[in-house]
Amino acid sequence: MTDIPIPHTWVLALSAALFAIGTLGVLLRRNGIAIFLSLELMLNSANLAFVAFAMTLAARPDGAEAALAGQLFVFFVIGVAAAEAAVGLALFIALHRLKGAIDVDRVNILRW
Amino acid sequence: MVPVVFALAAVVAVVFAIVTIAHSSPVINVLSLVVVFFAMAAIFALLGMDFLAAIQIIVYSGAILVLFLFVIMLLNIRSVERLGSGRRVQALLGTVVAVGIGAAALTAVSLLTPTSGAVYPGSLETGTVVPIGRALLTTHLFAFEFITLLLVAAIVGAVYLARRDP
Amino acid sequence: MWVEVLVIGIKLAVVLAALLTTVPIMVWVERRASALMQDRLGPNRVGPFGLFQPVVDAVKLITKEDLIPRDVSRFLFILAPVVALTVALSTFIAVPFGSDTGLELFGHAVRGFIVAPDLNIGVLYIFAIASLAVYATVLAGWASNNKYSLYGGIRASAQTISYELAMTISVVGVLMASSSLHLHQVVEAQTGTWLGVLPRWNVCTQLLGAITFMVAAFAETNRIPFDLPEAEAELVSGYLTEYSSMKYAAFFMGEYVHMTVASALMTVLFFGGWTLPWIDLAFAGWIGGLLSIGIFCAKVAFFLFFFVWVRWTLPRFRFDQLMALGWKVMIPLSVLNFLWVGFAIAAGIM
Numbered sequence: 001m002t003d004i005p006i007p008h009t010w011v012l013a014l015s016a017a018l019f020a021i022g023t024l025g026v027l028l029r030r031n032g033i034a035i036f037l038s039l040e041l042m043l044n045s046a047n048l049a050f051v052a053f054a055m056t057l058a059a060r061p062d063g064a065e066a067a068l069a070g071q072l073f074v075f076f077v078i079g080v081a082a083a084e085a086a087v088g089l090a091l092f093i094a095l096h097r098l099k100g101a102i103d104v105d106r107v108n109i110l111r112w
Numbered sequence: 113m114v115p116v117v118f119a120l121a122a123v124v125a126v127v128f129a130i131v132t133i134a135h136s137s138p139v140i141n142v143l144s145l146v147v148v149f150f151a152m153a154a155i156f157a158l159l160g161m162d163f164l165a166a167i168q169i170i171v172y173s174g175a176i177l178v179l180f181l182f183v184i185m186l187l188n189i190r191s192v193e194r195l196g197s198g199r200r201v202q203a204l205l206g207t208v209v210a211v212g213i214g215a216a217a218l219t220a221v222s223l224l225t226p227t228s229g230a231v232y233p234g235s236l237e238t239g240t241v242v243p244i245g246r247a248l249l250t251t252h253l254f255a256f257e258f259i260t261l262l263l264v265a266a267i268v269g270a271v272y273l274a275r276r277d278p
Numbered sequence: 279m280w281v282e283v284l285v286i287g288i289k290l291a292v293v294l295a296a297l298l299t300t301v302p303i304m305v306w307v308e309r310r311a312s313a314l315m316q317d318r319l320g321p322n323r324v325g326p327f328g329l330f331q332p333v334v335d336a337v338k339l340i341t342k343e344d345l346i347p348r349d350v351s352r353f354l355f356i357l358a359p360v361v362a363l364t365v366a367l368s369t370f371i372a373v374p375f376g377s378d379t380g381l382e383l384f385g386h387a388v389r390g391f392i393v394a395p396d397l398n399i400g401v402l403y404i405f406a407i408a409s410l411a412v413y414a415t416v417l418a419g420w421a422s423n424n425k426y427s428l429y430g431g432i433r434a435s436a437q438t439i440s441y442e443l444a445m446t447i448s449v450v451g452v453l454m455a456s457s458s459l460h461l462h463q464v465v466e467a468q469t470g471t472w473l474g475v476l477p478r479w480n481v482c483t484q485l486l487g488a489i490t491f492m493v494a495a496f497a498e499t500n501r502i503p504f505d506l507p508e509a510e511a512e513l514v515s516g517y518l519t520e521y522s523s524m525k526y527a528a529f530f531m532g533e534y535v536h537m538t539v540a541s542a543l544m545t546v547l548f549f550g551g552w553t554l555p556w557i558d559l560a561f562a563g564w565i566g567g568l569l570s571i572g573i574f575c576a577k578v579a580f581f582l583f584f585f586v587w588v589r590w591t592l593p594r595f596r597f598d599q600l601m602a603l604g605w606k607v608m609i610p611l612s613v614l615n616f617l618w619v620g621f622a623i624a625a626g627i628m
Binding site: 006008009010011012013014017018020023024027029030033036037038040041044048051054055068069071074075076080082083085089092094096097103 | 114115118122125126129130132133138141142145148149152155156158159160161163164167168171172175176179180183184186187189192193202203205206207209210211213214215217218220221222224243244247248252255259262263265266267269270271272273274276
């Protein structure tokens with residue numbers, strides 16, 4: 001099977017678009033869960049960028065090691081995202097218990 | 113074939129990413145994020161990184177997002193505010209910043225020379241479990257152990273935070 | 279190229295047909311076997327031994343009124359049964375159900391009886407798709423807009439995440455023993471004998487792993503003793519309360535297909551797949567290949583019966599008991615199994 005390969009800039013462009021959408025979500029939503037989902041989206045767009053560079057490096061003759069490192073970065077990002085989700089969701093449960101809502105605007109005790 | 117599948121997955125990812133951040137029902141948000149992750153897993157598989165595609169679905173869709181759904185159902189959040197409702201100035205500023213970041217990143221990408229890598233499934237030598245596992249337990253052992261430490265700390269923290277009587 | 283597509287198409291059609299026929303047969307077995315265990319007669323009026331009872335049941339379900347309650351969220355309410363059946367059916371394409379025997383179809387090698395050949399992450403694929411099954415239950419519970427259904431959904435999500443850990447860790451031992459993620463090679467690693475006499479099936483070499491996998495499989499398929507999400511007595515059928523007619527049937531079929539997949543995985547991972555102990559079928563050529571499908575089906579049938587057997591023998595757990603069992607017993611046991619396999623491989627006895 002011979003196929004036309006994808007240029008790595010396409011993957012990077014998709015990654016940039018997803019990152020921008022995620023940023024928009026984080027900045028414009030006020031609901032904790034929605035902000036968290038947007039954050040996950042941003043982390044994943046970073047994963048796509050790692051994959052794009054890993055794929056470029058894999059095409060070079062001496063790039064096997066670097067291609068592997070790119071994939072391992074994605075692996076670690078997923079691990080960090082899992083830890084972040086566990087702590088964050090526990091925070092929201094505690095917040096809901098305290099304030100009866102998970103609107104981040106309501107968390108303003110430490111505000112001047 | 114490969115570019116068509118990639119374009120399809122990319123369009124699906126972007127459309128459902130927009131639904132993820134814009135819809136007012138948290139369950140719909142989570143479900144559309146599942147679709148985004150599926151599209152990304154398809155792209156990973158297309159680029160020959162089979163292992164990543166599998167763990168993307170197992171860990172993200174199968175565990176993390178189910179945890180989100182669990183919390184949404186536990187707190188019974190039926191509907192929340194729409195994207196940028198209320199505060200106009202903040203919404204405008206946020207949009208400008210996000211679009212600016214996106215535009216900057218896209219400009220940077222357009223300056224690169226496109227390189228084509230190895231693509232279709234299974235073509236990438238390092239995409240399978242054996243090289244990844246070997247690298248995790250040799251070259252990147254420290255980072256690997258550190259991730260386990262982080263996860264333990266996160267679990268302890270989560271249990272402490274969500275406990276009913278602190 | 280098109281021959282390859284045709285061969286995969288034929289395999290897909292056969293597997294789909296087999297899976298969908300399993301459902302009515304299992305319904306019949308479930309009702310007759312439960313009657314046998316409770317010293318009743320069971321359905322025996324329609325056809326010989328009541329064999330056509332499932333057909334009548336199906337007609338009843340199809341012709342019933344398809345009710346959608348007023349206050350449900352319509353889109354998710356309809357999506358949930360679709361997800362249930364789709365996810366259940368798409369797991370099976372990576373399960374090998376016969377040995378690789380150079381059988382040719384229209385001059386094209388069939389390459390073993392598995393729908394998707396050359397999947398170098400076979401096990402991971404199955405776990406990836408199977409981990410999505412929980413969405414059907416959770417969505418049904420959420421969309422029904424009913425407190426009992428919501429409880430069902432919450433229970434399903436917590437239960438699935440907890441038992442998935444034990445299940446995955448118990449499979450790691452198998453993958454270590456066969457040092458491959460190809461399910462074909464997992465089965466081939468189980469031929470021959472272990473310590474001279476025992477068959478080299480993973481159930482003999484790593485009994486703990488087999489037990490934890492089995493328990494986790496019961497929890498993942500929501501069967502008694504772990505059917506907490508639908509617990510009729512306390513939650514009035516939980517996530518299924520608002521469903522009727524074909525939507526209910528879709529959940530029902532999904533559950534039985536999941537049981538079939540779990541039985542097939544049990545067979546492949548721990549009970550030697552299509553191999554027989556002490557006998558090598560390779561001498562029989564392609565007839566041996568067909569025979570291997572029969573052996574595989576017989577083992578799967580046994581595990582399906584085991585599911586029914588357990589259902590009518592054990593009472594249901596309480597939810598806190600279920601979570602305690604999952605986190606405090608099953609996960610440590612599966613880790614113990616993992617350590618044993620590592621030790622055995624290092625010591626050269628496996």
